[in-house]
Amino acid sequence: xxxxxxxxxxxxxxxxxxxxxxxxxxxxxxxxxxxxxxxxxxxxxxxxxxxxxxxxxxxxxxxxxxxxxxxxxxxxxxxxxxxxxxxxxxxxxxxxxxxxxxxxxxxxxxxxxxxxxxxxxxxxxxxxxxxxxxxxxxxxxxxxxxxxxxxxxxxxxxxxxxxxxxxxxxxxxxxxxxxxxxxxxxxxxxxxxxxxxxxxxxxxxxxxxxxxxxxxxxxxxxxxxxxxxxxxxxxxxxxxxxxxxxxxxxxxxxxxxxxxxxxxxxxxxxxxxxxxxxxxxxxxxxxxxxxxxxxxxxxxxxxxxxxxxxxx
Amino acid sequence: xxxxxxxxxxxxxxxxxxxxxxxxxxxxxxxxxxxxxxxxxxxxxxxxxxxxxxxxxxxxxxxxxxxxxxxxxxxxxxxxxxxxxxxxxxxxxxxxxxxxxxxxxxxxxxxxxxxxxxxxxxxxxxxxxxxxxxxxxxxxxxxxxxxxxxxxxxxxxxxxxxxxxxxxxxxxxxxxxxx
Numbered sequence: 221x222x223x224x225x226x227x228x229x230x231x232x233x234x235x236x237x238x239x240x241x242x243x244x245x246x247x248x249x250x251x252x253x254x255x256x257x258x259x260x261x262x263x264x265x266x267x268x269x270x271x272x273x274x275x276x277x278x279x280x281x282x283x284x285x286x287x288x289x290x291x292x293x294x295x296x297x298x299x300x301x302x303x304x305x306x307x308x309x310x311x312x313x314x315x316x317x318x319x320x321x322x323x324x325x326x327x328x329x330x331x332x333x334x335x336x337x338x339x340x341x342x343x344x345x346x347x348x349x350x351x352x353x354x355x356x357x358x359x360x361x362x363x364x365x366x367x368x369x370x371x372x373x374x375x376x377x378x379x380x381x382x383x384x385x386x387x388x389x390x391x392x393x394x395x396x397x398x399x400x401x402x403x404x405x406x407x408x409x410x411x412x413x414x415x416x417x418x419x420x421x422x423x424x425x426x427x428x429x430x431x432x433x434x435x436x437x438x439x440x441x442x443x444x445x446x447x448x449x450x451x452x453x454x455x456x457x458x459x460x461x462x463x464x465x466x467x468x469x470x471x472x473x474x475x476x477x478x479x480x481x482x483x484x485x486x487x488x489x490x491x492x493x494x495x496x497x498x499x500x501x502x503x504x505x506x507x508x509x510x511x512x513x514x515x516x517x518x519x520x521x522x523x524x525x526x527x528x529x530x531x532x
Numbered sequence: 533x534x535x536x537x538x539x540x541x542x543x544x545x546x547x548x549x550x551x552x553x554x555x556x557x558x559x560x561x562x563x564x565x566x567x568x569x570x571x572x573x574x575x576x577x578x579x580x581x582x583x584x585x586x587x588x589x590x591x592x593x594x595x596x597x598x599x600x601x602x603x604x605x606x607x608x609x610x611x612x613x614x615x616x617x618x619x620x621x622x623x624x625x626x627x628x629x630x631x632x633x634x635x636x637x638x639x640x641x642x643x644x645x646x647x648x649x650x651x652x653x654x655x656x657x658x659x660x661x662x663x664x665x666x667x668x669x670x671x672x673x674x675x676x677x678x679x680x681x682x683x684x685x686x687x688x689x690x691x692x693x694x695x696x697x698x699x700x701x702x703x704x705x706x707x708x709x710x711x
Contacts, residue, residue, distance in 0.1 A: 223614045249617040253603070257625075258653040261603035291603075521603075525614050 224522050228347040230336045231356035232397035240401060244366055246518035247511070254290060254513055264293035267524050269325045270318050273350070274300040274311075277329055279485055279509065280350050280360070284327050287516035293524075296323070311335065312342050319345055324527055325520065328352075346523045354388050354449070360484055361394035363515040365402055367508045368439055371480055376403030381433045383409045383465060384443035384492060387416050388450070391484045392443060396422055409433040410443075410465055413454040430465050434475055441482040442467060442492040458491055468494040472502065480504055538666070538685055538693070539706040547682035551663060552584045554680050555632065558661075562594050565630040570647055571600040571618035574635035576697040577665055581634065597622035599633075604646040620650075627655030632680075636695040638664040641676035666693050666706060 224239050253261055269288050273281055288295045325346045328336055333355035340347050351357040369375050380399050386392045386408050399406050407425045415426055427433040455461045481503040489495050559565040569578030575598055585591040602617040633647055665682035692709045
């Protein structure tokens with residue numbers, strides 16, 4: 221097995237365990253590459269990639285752009301704020317206009333769930349989903365699992381708790397799929413109002429008490445409270461959220477074991493986790509960011525190798 | 533499928549000793565020289581030469597690295613099989629060093645072209661030489677020739693040269709395979 225089973229990375233739901241392991245093995249090689257004095261390889265020199273961001277992003281966009289440039293691909297960037305989308309152009313028209321300029325791959329973030337799947341049915345280019353609404357964010361889940369694998373040697377058999385706003389989180393859904401495919405056990409924890417109603421259907425347990433959840437787990441993935449996605453109040457005050465679901469050093473130290481703390485960023489310091497936790501050696505937040513580039517390089521490389529070479 | 537022995541174990545052994553001696557002639561104490569085995573098949577030859585230089589010829593502290601060229605190849609998306617990467621392991625700087633590339637078979641020269649690009653990521657060597665156990669004459673696509681060669685062979689394109697190593701294949705031998 222040295223080829224992905226898919227032509228697009230639309231979500232973790234659509235790939236299998238072998239795909240994930242192939243991405244990880246390839247990412248190992250790229251991690252070595254990005255630690256060299258010259259951090260660049262010429263593999264994708266004849267590939268053009270368009271980064272289409274219909275929703276704001278800093279980290280993911282920079283990470284993708286860096287990954288593309290380290291693979292020597294040509295890159296064009298597009299953000300919805302300054303585009304014809306505002307003038308009423310449809311998604312397919314926007315993308316087809318870009319593709320007519322001979323673009324081979326699309327990295328897309330879109331506020332609507334399923335935007336990537338929809339697009340893959342209508343256009344002829346390889347698509348990487350960089351987040352579609354509250355649906356999936358596959359590369360984030362891959363880099364999270366890759367970081368767990370790096371720190372704890374293996375993902376299989378590990379216990380992972382995802383804490384916080386599960387309802388609005390694409391990171392949570394992709395992580396649940398990826399962790400389960402790799403054989404980890406997953407629990408979710410957070411205010412009941414921010415837990416999807418049918419979460420048990422995914423084979424995930426709910427734990428309302430943060431301390432119990434942390435005592436059970438090997439890894440805690442602390443999600444950001446996404447104020448911008450909440451039209452109504454899901455919990456009374458931020459202070460109350462922090463008291464019940466925020467992780468601080470005293471709580472971590474009282475567990476009697478060392479768990480790994482993760483955060484997909486951007487951190488609300490003092491809300492989900494306190495500063496001393498974020499900066500402690502138990503936190504692998506910056507490793508996650510570094511691994512993000514290597515994992516995205518692996519995804520782009522493996523998808524690009526499936527694009528038919530054009531003789532003309 | 534038929535196969536013919538090009539070199540048996542004794543002949544491989546003799547060729548290795550000669551190559552080791554030629555390396556010493558040019559590089560003396562290896563104080564400013566590093567050996568780079570090209571992944572995957574050049575690694576065994578490189579390790580063999582290193583231990584031979586150290587044990588039989590008492591050359592000390594030879595630096596050996598492994599270079600993977602997968603991401604530098606010019607047949608990405610052109611070959612039927614997906615390219616599989618190997619580990620690169622170069623824990624020294626090649627800046628201002630004399631580098632000797634080591635590979636088992638020199639055929640079209642494309643791997644070496646890729647290796648020449650790849651090594652630049654680790655600095656600017658003073659000079660680069662090429663050592664190969666088998667030089668397939670008349671089959672080059674690029675103007676690349678070895679500085680040290682074990683044996684020159686004439687093989688037509690559909691024939692395959694296979695180098696076997698005791699560590700991996702159970703014997704030291706070189707075969708010409710005709711499909």
